Amino acid sequence: MMKMKQPGFLKLTYFLVTGAAILAIIWLMAATITGYFRIFYKSFAPNTDGLITWTMLAMICLMILWQLAGFFAKRFTGWLVAFIGLMSIPKIVLILVFKLHPISDMYSYNVLAASRANGDSWHWMYHVGVLDLDSIFPHVLHIANLYNYLFKIFANSPKVIQFFNVVVSALTAILVMNIVSYFFNRHVGMFAAMVFFFTPTWYLFTTLIGAEPTWVFLLFLSLWLLKRLVNYRSFSDWHFWVTVGLIAVVLDAAQSIRPLSMAFGIGYSLFVWFRFKEAPSTKTNEMTGERERRAAFWVPRIGILVVAMAFFGLNQLQPRIDRLYFGVPIAKATVGEAYTLAVGTNPKTGGIYSDQIAANLEKYNHNQKLSMAERFDGFNQVLTTQLADNVHYLTKRKAWGKFLYQKTEILMRPEYGQVSFYENTRKKFSQMDVMPRSVITSSTNISTGWEVAMMVLVLLSLLTQLIPKEDSLSAAREQNGILINEIILIGMTLIFLAVEVQSRYQIAFYLPWVALSSIGMRYMMPSLSYQPEKEVSAAGDSEKYD
Numbered sequence: 001m002m003k004m005k006q007p008g009f010l011k012l013t014y015f016l017v018t019g020a021a022i023l024a025i026i027w028l029m030a031a032t033i034t035g036y037f038r039i040f041y042k043s044f045a046p047n048t049d050g051l052i053t054w055t056m057l058a059m060i061c062l063m064i065l066w067q068l069a070g071f072f073a074k075r076f077t078g079w080l081v082a083f084i085g086l087m088s089i090p091k092i093v094l095i096l097v098f099k100l101h102p103i104s105d106m107y108s109y110n111v112l113a114a115s116r117a118n119g120d121s122w123h124w125m126y127h128v129g130v131l132d133l134d135s136i137f138p139h140v141l142h143i144a145n146l147y148n149y150l151f152k153i154f155a156n157s158p159k160v161i162q163f164f165n166v167v168v169s170a171l172t173a174i175l176v177m178n179i180v181s182y183f184f185n186r187h188v189g190m191f192a193a194m195v196f197f198f199t200p201t202w203y204l205f206t207t208l209i210g211a212e213p214t215w216v217f218l219l220f221l222s223l224w225l226l227k228r229l230v231n232y233r234s235f236s237d238w239h240f241w242v243t244v245g246l247i248a249v250v251l252d253a254a255q256s257i258r259p260l261s262m263a264f265g266i267g268y269s270l271f272v273w274f275r276f277k278e279a280p281s282t283k284t285n286e287m288t289g290e291r292e293r294r295a296a297f298w299v300p301r302i303g304i305l306v307v308a309m310a311f312f313g314l315n316q317l318q319p320r321i322d323r324l325y326f327g328v329p330i331a332k333a334t335v336g337e338a339y340t341l342a343v344g345t346n347p348k349t350g351g352i353y354s355d356q357i358a359a360n361l362e363k364y365n366h367n368q369k370l371s372m373a374e375r376f377d378g379f380n381q382v383l384t385t386q387l388a389d390n391v392h393y394l395t396k397r398k399a400w401g402k403f404l405y406q407k408t409e410i411l412m413r414p415e416y417g418q419v420s421f422y423e424n425t426r427k428k429f430s431q432m433d434v435m436p437r438s439v440i441t442s443s444t445n446i447s448t449g450w451e452v453a454m455m456v457l458v459l460l461s462l463l464t465q466l467i468p469k470e471d472s473l474s475a476a477r478e479q480n481g482i483l484i485n486e487i488i489l490i491g492m493t494l495i496f497l498a499v500e501v502q503s504r505y506q507i508a509f510y511l512p513w514v515a516l517s518s519i520g521m522r523y524m525m526p527s528l529s530y531q532p533e534k535e536v537s538a539a540g541d542s543e544k545y546d
Contacts, residue, residue: 021486024493035409054449069191112144117151126328161209169206183481201417218254248310272304329372338383343500345390351407416503457520485512
């Protein structure tokens with residue numbers, strides 16, 4: 001095992017980040033458990049014994065998946081691909097059996113995409129009022145535009161999007177396997193892929209027409225590109241610059257779907273600068289070795305700086321690009337940011353969508369006497385005033401702690417898949433209509449138990465990182481894999497304290513959870529861990545099993 005002495009400040013940084021990540025996962029786990037007892041369905045009766053039972057059953061299911069991952073790890077990757085494909089068939093059955101009656105965001109995506117695919121221009125849709133407030137939520141237009149192309153290629157039917165999401169979620173699972181295997185091993189990677197794929201509420205949600213499957217795919221794709229970036233050692237290698245450009249473009253595409261993606265760009269930059277040194281690619285003379293060490297330090301760091309500048313530059317240009325492409329007025333990004341902060345700090349709604357704020361914005365939006373610049377100024381005035389009022393209210397009453405915790409409870413409700421599936425497939429449109437008690441109770445217990453079990457494994461993996469480890473090539477790569485996931489976990493936890501939340505937004509946590517929970521399972525079941533021998537290449541980047 002090759003030893004690699006790591007600088008003390010990197011070890012200290014790793015320790016501090018790990019400590020912060022532990023606090024973050026404890027905060028999220030506590031909010032999940034207490035939120036379970038305050039579920040919004042009146043016909044649901046939370047039960048402590050039920051939660052404990054389903055958490056234990058979920059842990060047993062995860063152990064079975066761990067055994068199955070060991071089986072796949074010893075075989076060609078095609079076995080896992082075939083298994084994921086086979087397990088996608090029930091999703092197809094659900095799509096064919098339950099007809100979609102989309103509401104809320106899914107309704108907007110479907111209607112706008114269908115209208116555009118039928119030949120209606122964006123300008124016409126804006127003129128007749130179909131776009132409504134989408135001028136400050138351009139991500140709705142981006143999502144609808146993507147689905148518009150799917151409709152044009154295949155058929156103008158929401159089932160096209162549903163099938164697309166099933167395929168994308170399966171491809172993302174394979175991408176998860178590749179990324180996690182790189183940092184750890186194939187057994188861990190196979191397990192992470194199946195944990196991601198089989199998370200109950202996510203499994204059900206991917207049969208609908210939400211934008212999250214595409215968003216998560218883009219985020220994992222950017223992470224896959226990042227692991228390539230850190231291994232380049234020359235500015236003259238054109239592959240390096242292609243990778244830099246692709247990361248910026250992929251992150252910008254993710255940002256155009258969900259503005260939360262900016263946190264990942266910041267997290268990637270911090271990771272590249274504070275990651276552990278890995279082994280040099282060559283063992284030659286001292287002069288060559290010194291050049292190698294300098295290249296290993298500076299090439300990835302300069303690359304991530306270029307990524308950051310390109311990504312933030314594209315983000316600033318996005319409103320202009322949107323105005324040019326869609327041919328409709330689009331507000332500056334700052335208006336959208338003000339909206340999510342005004343809603344996210346609203347004590348009256350707990351940080352979720354506010355009818356009152358929307359109504360105040362509509363007063364300007366439907367005032368035909370105002371120019372678009374005046375409307376946008378009106379939007380900004382409403383939002384900045386609301387934000388100031390929110391901060392004053394919470395500060396004066398010293399209610400920040402309680403507000404943020406209750407907001408996190410809303411975010412961590414793990415039944416978003418079941419709720420979204422029911423609301424978008426039921427025939428009755430009444431929001432007061434509810435599912436039978438038996439269905440609500442069982443589905444909520446299953447998804448909550450699975451989520452708690454995952455977070456227990458995440459916590460276990462983080463606690464073990466506080467134990468000193470020997471400096472080595474394999475340890476450095478594994479610790480780097482832990483570090484990037486810790487940074488994402490902390491970043492998303494912090495950003496959700498400020499912005500608008502919905503329960504489905506917790507999907508952002510799947511990126512760090514699937515890897516960290518896999519490491520936790522490896523520590524819990526070390527005797528059942530399959531670790532193939534590694535054949536380290538000159539770049540220290542290849543394995544026997546690819």
